Amino acid sequence: MTSVRVAAYFENFLAAWRPVKASDGDYYTLAVPMGDVPMDGISVADIGAAVSSIFNSPEEFLxxxxxxxxxxxxxxxxxxxxxxxxxxxxxxAKITPEAFEKLGFPAAKEIANMCRFYHMKPDRDVKLTHQLNPKVKSFSQFISENQGAFKGM
Known part of the structure; x- marks a missing residue:
């Protein structure tokens, strides 16, 4: 068996983690309860090619x-x-997981718990991911390709 563990999906920034207009200014806030801990991310569209590379080298990843x-x-x-x-x-937005889960929308508690897990810095390998899928997109590339999702901001 080989276990493939994925990072947070960049696609979350198009919906659940979309920036929200601040009530006290001309800026937007990004409410993801991570503090200053880096969060690994990847586009869903880039996962398949990486997994395919793993399937193509079973002896290496078994x-x-x-x-x-x-x-x-x-x-x-x-x-x-x-x-x-x-x-x-x-x-x-510098929101804590505790404050985030109290926002009361569907899945708020689950997202807060996911971020608590990410605070533990689970083992993700950026270099290996790029070897498995040389075309994997950065967050900047992903957002550039999906600017249309932010119309009306």
Whole structure:
């Protein structure tokens, strides 16, 4: 058996983690409860090619856990990429997992728990991911390709 463990999906930034207009200014906030701990991320579209490479080398990966990640950024670094690509000021909301789970929307508690897990810095391997899929996109590339999802911001 080979276990493939994926990072947070970049696609979450298009929906559940989409920046929200701040009530006290002309900027947006990114409410992902990670503090200053870098969070690994990857696009769902890039996972298949990496897994295919694993299937093509079963002897190399048999009995191993493979942690996939395109890159690991802090939430402020994700916000900086969004600011640059979208031309809008985006900041880390600096929300805690405890405050996040109290937001009360569906899956708020589950997302807070996921971020608590990411705080433990699970084993993800950016270099190996890029070897398995040389075309894996950075967050900046992903957001550039998906700018249309932010229309109306």
């Amino acid at each position: 009995g191993k856990a493979v942690g996939l990640s395109a890159e690991a950024l802090t939430i402020q670094q994700y916000a900086d990429v969004l600011s640059k690509v979208l031309g809008k000021k985006v900041r880390d």
